[in-house]
Amino acid sequence: MKAVVAGASGGIGQPLSLLLKACPLVDKLALYDVVNTPGVATDLSHISSVAQIEGFLPADDGLKKALTGADIVVIPAGIPRKPGMTRDDLFKINAGIVKGLIEGVATTCPDAYILVISNPVNSTVPIAAEILKKAGKFNPKKLFGVTTLDVVRAETFAQSFTGEKDPSKTNIPVIGGHSGETIVPLYSQAKPAVKIPEDKLDALINRVQFGGDEVVKAKDGTGSATLSMAYAGFRFAEAVMKAAKGESNIVEPTFVYLPGVEGGDEIAKETGCDFFSVPVHLGKDGAEKAVNIVKEANEYEKKLLQKCYEGLKGNIEKGVEFVKNPPPPPEKK
Ligand SMILES: NC(=O)c1ccc[n+]([C@@H]2O[C@H](COP(=O)([O-])OP(=O)(O)OC[C@H]3O[C@@H](n4cnc5c(N)ncnc54)[C@H](O)[C@@H]3O)[C@@H](O)[C@H]2O)c1
């Protein structure tokens, strides 16, 4: 498989590229960024793994060259948060970055699986969908917002209650979107079952919903989660690649366009949101089936979901509007 990382020189991009370089499922790896890819690619090229690696910059049609023949494109390009910012504050800059990259995908490798990491995911994925629709290249089964970090956090933060030595052995679905109260962990649906004491549940849910802020605060102005995100992004990319190669029974929560995925219509009706993260069966064609876990939520979780829908609808609409009614270009001074 040929994998492309767009935003490869960044805090997420570099460790994610390292994990992809070491992954035996990857034969070719193209690194694209507006800076530093020659250095990052040369460094990684000394690793004795299967993947042939190349780095590209925008000059000389670099994006097109990076994307040519891509099977999977992972996008962590864009600015990260600083303390005091919301993910929505990143929209102004990151919306344009994602738009440009997706336009490149639409013309060069429209059949690739597209994994969007750039924030605000609740809006950047709708932007990607609208751009692909405009180009007549939208395949909803192959466009994914990466929400795996929320799952990773939900597993990790619950470890003291599961008693598992390896927290990843407890499957905890996290649904909704990827920001604050739009993130809804469903501990009632954990497999194997987990008993969270009632007086500890609010704090646990809050930590998962605002785990990103915990890292932003600790990094004190130097960025947001990068290493845990690279781990999570790789975990999801590996799942997509394994499914593409024919491995069965791969189910991962991811933010998808529900009306375009089997089983999604029912969830869209129930949530009022066209884009939503739910556990999705992955196969050769991408998102094969969305699992309606929303209806399994208990009363406590249903209240969380109501808040999620309110925030998420506006974020989705903002992304769609950005493409349908683009803001005027800034005036030249
Ligand atoms: N989905 C998630 O769970 C999740 C988790 C963590 C971070 N993020 C988001 O991922 C994004 C990247 O975070 P980071 O910490 O790696 O930031 P970073 O600033 O360290 O890296 C971003 C990289 O993108 C590059 N870039 C900018 N414009 C580009 C363009 N047009 N084409 C290609 N590359 C371009 C920059 O040069 C930089 O190397 C942020 O928006 C952040 O909020 C998402």
Ligand SMILES: O=C(O)C[C@H](O)C(=O)O
């Ligand atoms: O919090 C952020 O801004 C980055 C990311 O979305 C995260 O959840 O860590």
